[in-house]
Amino acid sequence: MIRSHALPLAGLLLALLSAPASAARLTGTVTSGDGHPVSDARVVLESPTGPVASTRTDRTGAYLLDAPDGDYVLRVVAEGFSGPSQRVQLTGAAATLDIRVDVAALAESVVVTAGLAPVTRSGTGASLTVLDQTELRARQLESSVDALRSVPGLAVLRSGGRGAVTSLFPRGGESDFTLVLVDGIRLNDMGGSFDAAHLPLFDLDRIEVVRGPQSALYGTDAVGGVVQLVTRRGGPFSAGGLFEAGSFGTWRANGTANGTTGRFRWGGGVERLASDGFTGTAPGTGEVVSNDDYTRTDATVSLGYQGDRLLLSGLLRAGDNTRGVPGPYGSDPNDTYAGVDRVSRNDNRTLAAGASATWRLRPAAQVRGAFSLADRDSTYLSIYTPDTPTASGNRLYSGRGSFDLAWLGVAWTAGGEYMRERAQSAYFTGLENQEIPVDRTQVGAFGEGRFERGRLALQGGLRYERVVRDALEGNRSVFSPRPPFAASTTSVVNPRLSVSYRLLGGDTTWLRLRGNFGTGMRAPGAFEIAFTDNPGLKPERTRSIDGGVETGWFGGRLIVDAVYFRNEYDDLIVTVARVPGTTSYRSDNISNALAEGVEGTVSFRPTAFMTVRGGVVGQRTEILANDGRPVAPSPFTVGDPLLRRPELAGFADVILTAGRTSGFVRVDSRGDTQDIDPSFGANAGIFTNPGYLTVDAGASWRVLERVEVFGRALNLLDTDYEEIFGFPALGRSVMVGVRVAASR
Template sequence: MHHPPSSSACLSSARFPRALLALPLSIIVAAGLGVNPSARAQVEDVTELSPVVVTAARTAETADETLASVTVIDRAEIEQRQSKTMRDVLRGLPGVALSSTGGPGASTSLYLRGTESDHTLVLIDGIKVGSATTGAPPWQHIPVEQIERVEVVRGPRSSLYGSEAIGGVVQILTRRGQQGPLTPRLSLGAGTHNTIRASGGLSAGTERGWFDAGLGFEQTQGFNACDGEPFVGGCFVDQPDDDGYTNKNGRLSGGWDLADWLEVEASFMRSEGETEYDGGAFAGNRDKTALQTARLRFDLQPLAIWSSRIEIGRSWDDSKIYHEDDFLDRFDTRRDLLSWQNDIAVAPGHQLTLGVDHQRDQISTTLIYNDDARDNTGYFAQYLGRFGALDAQLSLRQDDNSQFGGHGTGSAALGYRFGNGLRLSASYGTAFKAPTFNELYFPGFGNPDLKPEQSRTAEVGLAGGHPWGRWAANLYQTDVDELIATNLVGTQYLPENIDESRIRGLELWTTAELSGWLLDANLTLLDPRNESEGPNNGNLLARRPEQTFRLDADRQFGRIGVGGTLFVSGRRFDESANRVRLDGYTLVDLRADYAFSDALRLQARVENLLDEDYETAAYYNQPGRTLFVSLLYQP
């Protein structure tokens, strides 16, 4: 993983369990002995650790420059670790917790820094994705074979992006064509549960333009997703059958330099998923989902000090629900985006960004909603400045929404770089989350008087770079008000702005090389508390583990590469009352590959080597020990 040398974190001490505070941090820090400056992909030295980050400030920065806490996963790391799904890519990253309701294709939730699953903004090539009805992004249907890199920005970003960026932003950047002749790529694989995967693509580029195209297919028999109990919990049915999944995806993108001052890019991606799950005649037991994104971008350079970007995009999230072969419901949502951003170099080391975003959300369903469309216009400004060893970032945004009116957010961050390579940073930011269409208008349930959920986050961080590697420590606190929860109003249950939460966290990360092994380790300690009045006050927020630890180790022996991942998750509770406890678990994955040539490789991965039996949502099963073998051809 690529990590920045610094980030931000909370100013108050955290109420962590005593066992956590007793955990010797030397286990993590010891991994930071002897980083090899030439290490590739998963460990970088001081000069190599500066991938360009575009998400944290909506403008290109190196990881050394950004004041945000960022993790970047590039294509080389995805392939080396043999990640096949977004769960593989994201699991165990600093501040990231995942839960899912079964195996491949099952609904997946991401809790970034302990915030709600819909408090993370998800972008694909700059276009917001996710269902406007539920607020949930379709993690399970995003095709990893089409991805070039993933940027995970932790901390509030509403002052740049608007709604949803309370916990942070995850941006997925798809493959780009590289300069050179027409080049094919191909991957074929098979594994446990009668799983097969195939993907291929073509790429080419010149000094004036490039294109990339890709297709992918996955099919698996799966396993029994849910051990539900009728009238008790889980999926509320007992259907001990295998629940399969099929996915077909494709993507086409290209870029052209039409003039020295004008560049144009266009892209389109579609992913179709069909998921079987356990359910009854009311909830269904099969769904067909289509995720699409389309984007057209113009980059202009009117003056040497002024660059301008105009972006037009659309995302679709279409879902059809069936019980056996009987059609039940349809939920189609569409998000249109128009954005104009201007970056102005006002002086050396000082940049001003001014921009406006317009977004229109529209839904089409078999149900009748009181309103099926809304508009939002956001105006934002940002200042990035450097004063010797001091860096500053200030941003403000005003959103005007046709449903809830105006809402302003802001953030400020400072970083000071000491002469010994240490960097101290601090930040404070506000963010918000607009109510979804289901919360506002769902027939018989919605509440059109809902207000946006609001948050405040304070953060401090310390990081450094040395010949042996890099490390970072980040402490933060997030307070969320006006959380939307279901409450009994008269004789009817309705969503209301009644809940509050307080989340404190500590993130530690380091890389190293030890006896030829490239190591990457991180530890997250989390204390996510319900601060709402009532019986759940002081309880842990549902489905967030209090501790997670991940260690990756890889080594090359000539043509043979070997590696493994250790992931440890602490306990969590399945619901706000904290009556249903989900025990902690440990996962061990092993991987190996053999290079027949520079272009042809054979890979094999064993997941959950110890066949751990665990749940991230009550009653829903997770994969046991599995094996997957792939053959990759990439000239």
């Protein structure tokens, strides 16, 4: 019996391994409708299981791709342009295919974040935003967090100026509900917390954002969405440098390079940013603020190898930043402001490293594997302990393997992932007041099917997640004693379903319907574990649905998108101080909340020289009753809105290009939010943080073929506002600089 089954399996394996070794070369040019070459366009050759090869066009619009013999789909991704995909058959000989693209409001994109294998933007029903390098450069952005303000439904809140703690709130979710990746490497601390203030932009090809729960793909922490930074490597050789300086004693300098050498693709760069921050007087006491400075240094190196069957890639990314922490020196509703903190300071050192391999058995079958390390070490110097900085850190090892197969018209992916986390802090102590770590292991098994035929595209996936927390020694703290915790295991299954249907399909006008359903989870964080007496804390959960319609007009020059979403958050962890009838622990999974709303975006590109984009979000959030009692966590009542979630927010961008000059105008608006006393928290009262409107504008001029000068004004109207109550944002500032580029 065993032998009878083994022989067919062996035959199947030999057939897969006997893929032809011959390779072919595909060349051509990419031009716009008026015949001009399109440079720096991304050209992707896809098999049924995903991209096989990719490159970028040079200054003349030319591209070159090497791939094994087979049938493929060729796609061109160029910011501001769109063109139909092309079917290509390679048979060992050199082939040529010239491609024409037309002006469009949104380019077709091949994204790596919305599925277990890369998918196209039009081939998924996910709520997806892709921010391309061309757009990011045109708006003269200096950090990734500034770019994320153009993602509808993702509220970005910064507690002050550059480098201040910055949180992401996805569709009414919590600030630890967004998973952040760089080339697949997880950057979040244990429990999902992440400070987005220190994400550079200089080395990126694009930013991909998927809204809605993605735990079926990524497991814990992907409760409300995923942000992925995709680094730039390969393509024709290019190098560049930038220097800029301006208000608040701010300057920034960077240098980057990328290219292809034979079968190797490479890229890298380094950046340094420094700012004095706000050095004026605090509104409450008139004291001079002298501890708002910020310095950040980042470096990255990436390398890839593209063989006939084997694809390899590696990334090393390191960063170091330091910032003063002057505290809340703005709004002070209870008149409790204690003065400017001139001592407190936070220092962070980060390292992200990863390697991945893809072995193509045949165009319809491949094996993938990846390994990564993310490490963060921080010290915090407090006004209360000026001579003894408090240390903390988080380290995550991850290994992942999967198998892709195209079968019966469906692209299938199945695999598993192993993660090991360790969180440390001077505040995590044992019986002898010694520092002890919080350790956790996560094991996930996942599968997904992707079907696309005609106007219909379907994605369905499932992930089983097993989270094991190691035993934890107790402590005898007077304020928060913890009994010893035995090791605990939690298992969760998260499904996901996505559908897209092109109701009307044409090159000039279309109407696409899409929808999603999914669940998400966030396992308890290290601080939640270390400071509870509850050994049975469970993951927080969400159930989410969204549905929308996208319509395109005038050959794709005008695109309008509207989405309705509803998120139900269950088992939220709150501190309850043993409220009778609710729980016997200090903290427990008893809180619940609801968020629902509508996102609308408009993209309009009437000519190749002008792009107009805007977005608006209207949402309603509500605190629901605790499990077991018809009350909400103190000091809230049932029906209160969630803190720091605006009911209404929007943005608009206009980008103009004419010959050697270009310019942009950006408008951001946010309505009122509910927030807490900046000094003593929610128990000292809930207050209204007024909404605001800000305007940014800038222009650039290419004085020589390789030299560009530019300038921008941020907060042009000098608006006084606070994204987080009590922490003033910076006033009007001006930055000017020069950019130098080289390529061949």
